[in-house]
Amino acid sequence: MKRYTILYALTLCLVLSSCGxxxxxxxxxxxxxxxxxxxxxxxxxxxxxxxxxxxxxxxVENAKGYTITxxxxxxxxxxxxxxxxxxxxxxxxxxxxx
Numbered sequence: 001m002k003r004y005t006i007l008y009a010l011t012l013c014l015v016l017s018s019c020g021x022x023x024x025x026x027x028x029x030x031x032x033x034x035x036x037x038x039x040x041x042x043x044x045x046x047x048x049x050x051x052x053x054x055x056x057x058x059x060v061e062n063a064k065g066y067t068i069t070x071x072x073x074x075x076x077x078x079x080x081x082x083x084x085x086x087x088x089x090x091x092x093x094x095x096x097x098x
Contacts, residue, residue, distance in 0.1 A: 020072045027065030028097070034063055035096040042089050063096040 042051045071091040080088045 022070045024068045031097040037094045065097040067095040069093040
């Protein structure tokens with residue numbers, strides 16, 4: 001029984017520690033949202049080679065600031081874990097503010 005408790009605690013620590021959010025603010029970020037764009041970024045070899053759409057976001061006219069939020073969740077962790085980090089994913093949300 002003690003072995004299962006230790007295994008459960010270790011698994012719980014690994015899963016919960018894999019989640020994270022980063023938020024970057026550029027310019028004035030206290031206004032209303034003009035435009036929002038969400039993407040799932042997929043890359044190979046620990047982030048060196050992007051797959052799919054371009055990873056740049058379009059500039060928005062009349063925007064005074066931008067907010068970029070990057071999320072790394074449990075699904076992203078599982079994909080990265082089972083591929084040994086060769087395939088990685090993260091969710092990115094881009095907001096233009098006026």
